[in-house]
Amino acid sequence: MKKxxxxxxxxxxxxxAAAVALPLVTPDFRLFQASQVLIYAIAILGLNLLTGYNGQLSVGHGAxxxxxxxxxxxxxxxxxFPYWTTIPAAALICLVVGLLFGLPALKLDGHYLALATFALALAVPQLLKYKAFSKWTGGAPGISIDKxxxxxxxxxxxxxxxADVWLYLFTLGITVLLFFCAWNLVRGRIGRTLVAIRDQPMAAQAMGVNTAIYKSLIFxxxxxxxxxxxxxxxxxxxxLAPDSFHMFLSVFLLVGMVVGGMGAxxxxLFGAVVIxxxxxxxGSISKSLPGAIYGVLLILLVYFMPKGIWGALDRLRQFRLPRHRDTGSS
Amino acid sequence: MAAILELKDVDAHYGGTQALFGVNCAVEAGAVTTLLGANGAGKTSTLRAICGMVRRTGEIRFDGHRIDGKSTEDIVRMGIAHVPEGRGTFTNLTVQENLDLAAHARRDRALVGEDAQRVFGYFPRLKERLRQQAGTLSGGEQQMLAIARSLMMRPRLMLLDEPSFGLAPLVVLEIFQIMQRINREDGVSIFLIEQNAAMALDLAHDAYLVETGRIVMSGKAADLRDDDAIRRTYLGH
Amino acid sequence: MDLFVSQVLSGVASGAIYGCVGLAMVMIFTSTEKINFAQGEMATFSTYVAWTLMTVGLPYWAAFAATVAISFAAGVLIQRTLLAPLRDAPEMSQVIVFFGLFLVFNSASGAIWGYLPFDFPSPVKAFSTGTTLIGAHQLFIILVAVLMLTLLFLFFRYTSLGLCMRAAAQNPVSASLMGVRVGWMLALGWGLSAAVGAVAGIMVAPVVFLEPQMMVGVLLYAFAAALVGGIDSPPGAFVGGIIVGVLENLVGTYLVGTDLKLTVALVLIIAVLIFKPTGLFGSRRVARV
Incomplete structure (x- = not known):
């Protein structure tokens, strides 16, 4: 086991420590941005467990x-419910929803899974806007909750x-907890099994790994x-409003995962900072073409760091500590 | 006799792994030359280096012209046909399309029909299967198709990578006889890699032995056949 | 009954559009194993180019031909400059480049031409089919799509260049040993697929109005079409498009109305794929350990 x-x-x-001390030196709106980074980092980490470690491509994690x-x-x-109890409740609900979606997804591979998850990403805002549910969801205008x-x-x-500082620290605490859990999950036998299923599905199965259970559980x-x-x-x-969960949210989570670096x-965190x-x-480079500039910046990021920021840092580290390393051949 | 192909101090790399270390060898014009060696010694890498399919340094000359900086497509268009390991069949194309593809880049369109006749002379079975998808051919037929394809390029030099691999002994014998005819009747020089060292040395005029990416022995095929070390290690008697 | 027939026919017409975009995707997929998510946005941009050419006074068919040519060249250029250098990058990184292209074209369309919908001309607007079951432009869409599919089939089946492109897609290493310039074949594939997308854009614009988001929904249906048909089969993509188009219309008319038709149509498609994972015409992949 890796330590x-x-x-x-x-x-x-x-x-x-630096993250805990951050509120001392930053105004509230910066804290909001910092919270956003932590939140997206958790979301990207979740996607990375599925796609980066287990090779199941989801284009619909926004759902x-x-x-x-x-x-x-x-x-x-x-x-x-008091606000803090909604976190474990949401965790449980999403675990169940994920498992349920993961079961039919077992039959779908690669691009088919991408389509299924993409459809999920499109369906969720539509369902949230749907008239029959609007009593609870507030329909297209959305709903607000107490701070x-x-x-x-x-x-x-x-x-x-x-309250802003507290909310930030609350978010930070949960982020640290979840990162710790994820790290413990992937560094041992389970992590190796997930990677084996990603890289050699048939071999993993032949060695007696129940790939179906692992794949749906990780979902x-x-x-x-x-x-x-x-x-x-x-x-x-x-x-909350349905349009905040547009398919682009799913795409940006995917972008964050790839430019951050897959499988680590x-x-x-890096991916979250980027998105x-x-x-x-x-927007600050061009007021009229922010989307195009964003697209170009993304392409440049991929161009200069094809394995993401984490991959680039890894290379820098190896550059500093030169040792013979076999990069392998095909 | 002049060399049609010459390698001088050729290195080859896959990513960070070096596969060839200063390889020197040559194929005489009109001759059959064979390269022997164990699995992973660098046989296939040598052929790939010649065709620019792997990163290489050093000097490679074909017919006196430097080819070590050229792309694979340009090299094969100069008249080097490479029959790769695993045969490189286009499984979803028909046999006819496989052959047409090989001839597509030729300038001497008028001679293509003539070459086709000669190829069918060597491999009558392919003529019966022209409309069939190449993926449905047997292993031996696919190897014949691979050789036929390279003949349709009207090469002056053929590089053959383990043509006997996975084939029944009778089929291997047939293919070796055809290779001999291609060399003698059509004057095509051949650079052959073969696991079956005995057959390769019978066919070849010259031979090289490669170990861990370096040429360790070279000479006339007949001399290598009589060498004790070669006999024990590669011929098994 | 008339409602049913006319819904099916208009489903065939929109399905032909999905099929064309799906076909464009399949052409890139067969050689790269990747889905070009920017396909729809490139088509929208091409349609704006056609609109501009018509606005400055070019006749319909001249603008049509010029747009197809420009799109072809742009497709080749994008492949050579942006994607060829990333050939060895990890697969997901290349997918991100497609999303980058999506954003670039989507945002550029809006910035250059604005977000208001434009009325796009159809050369057959003045004609009538003599029935209420199908409109003249819908019939035109079907005819153009079938014609294009036929031309592409003839090109790939009977020309030397088409043969080289198929060979390069199937076995690039072996193709380069046959002297096929594989890199250029990939670029030509991009060019052709951009051209097919442009035709689809010009066909669909009179129906949905020309605006920057015109193709976002089409893209998803096209993706579904390609998968239903079997992701590596060009005629399959077209047939898949028709199936998806008809299904979409029938679901919208008889089952749930327009609010949820996208969702329901997709759920049905996914259900089909769970039972027939290689699509209707796709080749079965043999897995190797």
Whole structure:
């Protein structure tokens, strides 16, 4: 079983400490952006477990994000759940939804699975807008929820510990927990099995691995991660509308996963930074053509870092510590 | 006799792995030359280096012209036909289409029909199966098709990668006889890689032995056949 | 009964469009094993080019021919400059490039021509089919699509270039050993598929009005069409398109209305694929350990 080296432990500790200290030096709206990065990182991590580690291509993870978000909102508005209980509830609901969707998906491979998940991504906003459900979902205009309050308020170093700071720290705590869980999941036997199913499905099966169970379970776990991210997003934004869960959300999660780097846990953070900030950068370059600039920036990212940011960092590291490494042949 | 193909200090790399280390060898014009060696010694890599299918450095000359900087397509258009390992059949094309494809780049269109007749002379079975999908042919027929295809390019040099691989002994014998005719009657030079070292040395005029990416022995095929080390390791008696 | 017949016929017409875009996808898929998600947006952009050419005074067919030629050249150019250098990049990275292209074309269409829908001309608007079952433009769409499919079939089946393109798609290494310039064949495939997409765009624009999102829905149906037909079969994509088009119309008319027809049609398609995973005309893949 792979363990963290001392250096990596220190790096992770410093990163968490810096994230905890962030509210001291940043205004509320920056904290909102930081929360968004964490939320998308969780969602991308979920997608990476499914697509990066297990090779099941999902072009529709925005659907699970939406299910998580609406679960949280409906439980708060109609069942009177306290905000923090919606996170485990959304996790459970999305796990079940993911498992249910994962079962028929077992029969579909590659591009067929892409179509099925893409259809899911298109169907969810349509269903949310559907008249018969609008009593709960609010239809096309959407619904709002109450902002979660801070459990206690005080000042620290001249910074008010308010609801925004609390929400950020709440999100951070769940992010750290989920990243820790994901890392534990992939570093051992389960992770190796998932990768084996991705790379050599027939061989894995021949060696007695029940690929169906692994594939549908990881579908559920992946939906769980992305659904928790959706629920956190609902709490952070406090407003939901079907059009926030347009198919482009799914595409951007996919983009975040690939430019972050597939098949590694921390890479989701880099991917999230890209999808949160790249649109702003594109907008500041050209007001009239933000979409085109965004597209060009994406293409350039792929061009210079074909294995994502994580892959590029990995290469830099190997460059610094030169050793003979067989890159293999085909 | 002048060399039609010459390799001087050729290295080859797959990604970060080096497969050939300073290979020197030559194929005499009109001759059959064979390259012997164990699996993974660098036989296929040598052929791939000649055709530009792998990253290579060093000097490669065909008919006196440098070809080590050219693309695969340009090299084969100069008159080198490469029959790859695994035969490279276009399984979804018909036999006829496989042959047409080989002739598509030729400038001497008038001679294509004549070549087709000669190819069918060597391989009458292919003529019976012209409309059949190439993927439905037997292994031996696919090997014949691969050789027929390369003949349709009217090459001056043929590179053959394990033509006997996976075939029944009788079929192998037939293919070797045809290769001999191609060499003698059509004057095509042949560079042959073969697992069946005994048959290869019988057919060849010259031979090289490659081990871990380096040429370790060379000479007349007859001399190598009598060498004790070769006999024990590659001929098994 | 008349309602049924006319719904089926108009389903065939929109299905012919899906089939054409699906065919464009299949042409790229067979040589690269990848779905070009930017196919629809490229077609929309081409249609805007045709609209501009007609606005400056070119007759319909001249603008049509010029647009097809321009789209072909642009397709070749995109493959040579953007995709050829990424040949060895991981598969998912290349998919992201397709999404990048999607955004570039979608946003450029809107920025250049605006987001208001344009009325796009049809050369047969003045004609009547003499029946209420099918409109003149719908009939025109079907005829153009069938003609294009026939021409493509003849090209791939009977020309030396078509043979080279098929060989390069099937076995690139072996094709280059036959002297086929594989890189250029891929680029030609992109050019042809962009040209087919342009025709589909010009055909569909009079029906749905020309606007930057025109092809987003079509793209999904085309993808479904390609998969239903069997992702590696060009005629299959076309037949798949017809099936998807008819299904879409019947679901919309008889089952759920227009609100959910996209969803229901897709669920049905996926259900079909679960039982027949290689599509109707696709070749069965043999897996190797």
């Amino acid at each position: 963290l080296s001392a250096n990596q432990k220190i790096l992770a500790g410093v990163a968490i 699970f994000f939406a299910v998580g978000a609406y679960s949280a909102a409906l439980l708060m508005n109609f069942a009177g 979660p309050p801070a459990p206690f308020e005080f000042d620290i170093f001249g910074r008010a510990f308010n 559920g776990v992946s939906a769980l991660f992305t659904g928790v991210a959706g629920a956190l997003n609902a709490l952070t934004v406090q407003y 846990v921390p890479s989701a 949160v900030f790249l649109p702003n950068i594109a």
